[in-house]
Amino acid sequence: MSELAREFVLHPPNGRPFHFDPGALSLDLLITGGPGWLARWEILYEPADLVRWAEWSRLPDGLAPVVAPHEVQAARALRDALHRVAAARAHGRELPADDLAVVNRAAAEPPPVPRFVAEGVRGWVPGATGTQLLSAVARDAVELFTGPYAHRIRECATDNCYLLFVDTSRPGRRRWCSMERCGNRHKVRAHRARNAPTTTPEEPS
Helix, strand or coil, X not given: CCCCCCCEEECXXXXXXXXXXXXXXXXXXXXXXXXXXXXXXXXXXXXXXXXXXXXXXXXXXXXCCECCHHHHHHXXXXXXXXXXHHHHHHCCCCCCHHHHHXXXXXXXXXXXXXXXXXXXXXXECCCCEHHHHHHHHHHHHHHHHXXXXXXXXXXXXXXXXXXXXXCCCCCCCCCCCXXXXXXXXXXXXXXXXXXXXXXCCXXXX
């Protein structure tokens, strides 16, 4: 729905803020929390939270969302389903059927409505509902998981980082959520390992 690349600034409790680009609208939603233990990162509690996320995400400007409380719960359900689907794809597992059904139900709803604005430029009918926003997200997920980048959905290669992204780079070698965070940490560890002093075992006397 939108080709705009957006970087989020994430604020981990044990480090400096860093920039993270999930690479697709449907994966943008995953930074708002997640299922199970990921619920500790939850930020979608009320309609204003979903509106704020929409303004940060790859959704186009001009939607002026109007979100109802029940749509926030639907957003969390769709997000959790997308997280499990993306993690399954990243690790080569079978995609969970129940979660695919959640995505399909959201995708079946009407998306935001485009319109002409001044000089024939595309705009959007303002007042998009939360359901319309989620339809756009779900439809993006269908395109992503069935399209040419489906095999490039990845989880950050750092052991204790579970951020999911799609690698849209030309060489297709992205391994880290962010080079300024996990990529840099890997480089530092590798450098230390290469320069660590080696010890020679003493010969028995």
